[in-house]
Amino acid sequence: MGTLDRSWNSETEFAFNSQQEALYPMLLRMQQDFDFKIVVQAGAYLLSTREYLDISSVEVSPPFQTLEALEQYINKNMVDILYSYLFDIPSQDVKELPSAYAIA
Numbered sequence: 001m002g003t004l005d006r007s008w009n010s011e012t013e014f015a016f017n018s019q020q021e022a023l024y025p026m027l028l029r030m031q032q033d034f035d036f037k038i039v040v041q042a043g044a045y046l047l048s049t050r051e052y053l054d055i056s057s058v059e060v061s062p063p064f065q066t067l068e069a070l071e072q073y074i075n076k077n078m079v080d081i082l083y084s085y086l087f088d089i090p091s092q093d094v095k096e097l098p099s100a101y102a103i104a
Contacts, residue, residue: 014038014045014067024067026074034082036060038070045070049085060085 014037021028030036030047037057039048044063047070051057060081064070074081 012040014040020067024071026078027067027071030074030078030081034085036085038067047074047081 016024016028016031027038027047031038035050037048037050039046039057039059041063044065045067046059046063047061049058049060061070061073061077064073
């Protein structure tokens with residue numbers, strides 16, 4: 001199991017261990033290449049932006065009970081998530097993407 005990192009603003013961020021990195025390549029890429037974070041809230045996993053200073057982070061995925069389900073969502077919607085992130089489309093529009101909307 002990965003580790004949990006308690007940040008300054010009381011969010012719990014999930015960090016992969018070396019064995020999990022191969023299991024969830026899209027989530028790892030979102031973390032390392034695009035500086036998103038995986039947040040654990042009430043036993044569910046979701047993708048969030050990594051905001052700094054006094055700006056609140058923005059949830060860019062609905063919560064999922066497993067990392068596998070979040071990985072599948074990111075795999076299907078990665079292009080749309082990155083497009084909205086880079087071009088500042090409201091996050092609510094991205095969170096409501098149909099599961100088969102796009103395949104990265």
